[in-house]
Amino acid sequence: MLKSKLGALAIGVAAAIGSVQAHAVPVGLELALMADVSGSLGATDFNLQRDGYVAAFENAAIQNAIAALPGGIAVTLVYRSDGQAQSVGWTHITDAASANAFATAIAGAPRPSSGGTGMTAALTFTAALFDDNGFEGARG
Numbered sequence: 001m002l003k004s005k006l007g008a009l010a011i012g013v014a015a016a017i018g019s020v021q022a023h024a025v026p027v028g029l030e031l032a033l034m035a036d037v038s039g040s041l042g043a044t045d046f047n048l049q050r051d052g053y054v055a056a057f058e059n060a061a062i063q064n065a066i067a068a069l070p071g072g073i074a075v076t077l078v079y080r081s082d083g084q085a086q087s088v089g090w091t092h093i094t095d096a097a098s099a100n101a102f103a104t105a106i107a108g109a110p111r112p113s114s115g116g117t118g119m120t121a122a123l124t125f126t127a128a129l130f131d132d133n134g135f136e137g138a139r140g
Contacts, residue, residue, distance in 0.1 A: 025092060028069030030137035031076075032126045038081040039114040046111055053077070057103035063096040072098070074135035077106055080122035082115030090133045 035049045056062055066073050072094030079087045087109040091102045 024134055024136035025071070025074070027071040027074045027092065027135050027137050029073045030130055030133070030135050031073055032129060033075060033077045034080050034122060034126060035077065035087075036081070036117065037079045037111050037114050038117045040117065041114070050106060050109075050111075054103045054107050057093075057099045057106070060096070063099045066093050066099060067095050070138070074133065074137065075102065076129060076133075077109065078122065078126050078129070079109070079112050080118060080126075081112070082118040082121070083112070084118070084122050084125035085112045086129060087112070090129075090135065092135070 033053055035046075035053070037046060041049075072092060074090050074092055076086055076090045077088035079085045088102070088105045091098070091105070093099050093102055
């Protein structure tokens with residue numbers, strides 16, 4: 001009896017997971033941007049990173065490349081140090097307007113407190129953000 005209940009539970013969980021993934025928005029690419037905010041990075045260098053991302057998403061050639069991808073892209077920004085922060089959540093970009101809105105969100109995201117570099121923790125944290133993010137990329 002217990003085995004049949006556990007089996008039914010496993011099938012129900014699998015169906016629920018499949019259902020969530022089935023409703024994911026298809027995009028050409030899922031992209032996680034990472035920026036160093038560790039203590040070794042001064043304000044000038046931090047601003048250079050942040051402003052580079054802003055300029056990239058405001059760039060017409062990049063906006064056109066994103067618009068040319070079936071479904072556009074899904075992108076997030078992670079500030080990394082000893083403690084990680086998803087500073088701008090997953091955003092669906094399909095055109096110039098949504099790219100510019102994402103650039104504005106990056107520009108407005110505050111720099112979290114700094115610490116050590118924490119690269120391994122940052123990669124682990126960021127990799128997990130792709131699970132159940134609501135998007136399914138043709139590439140990721």
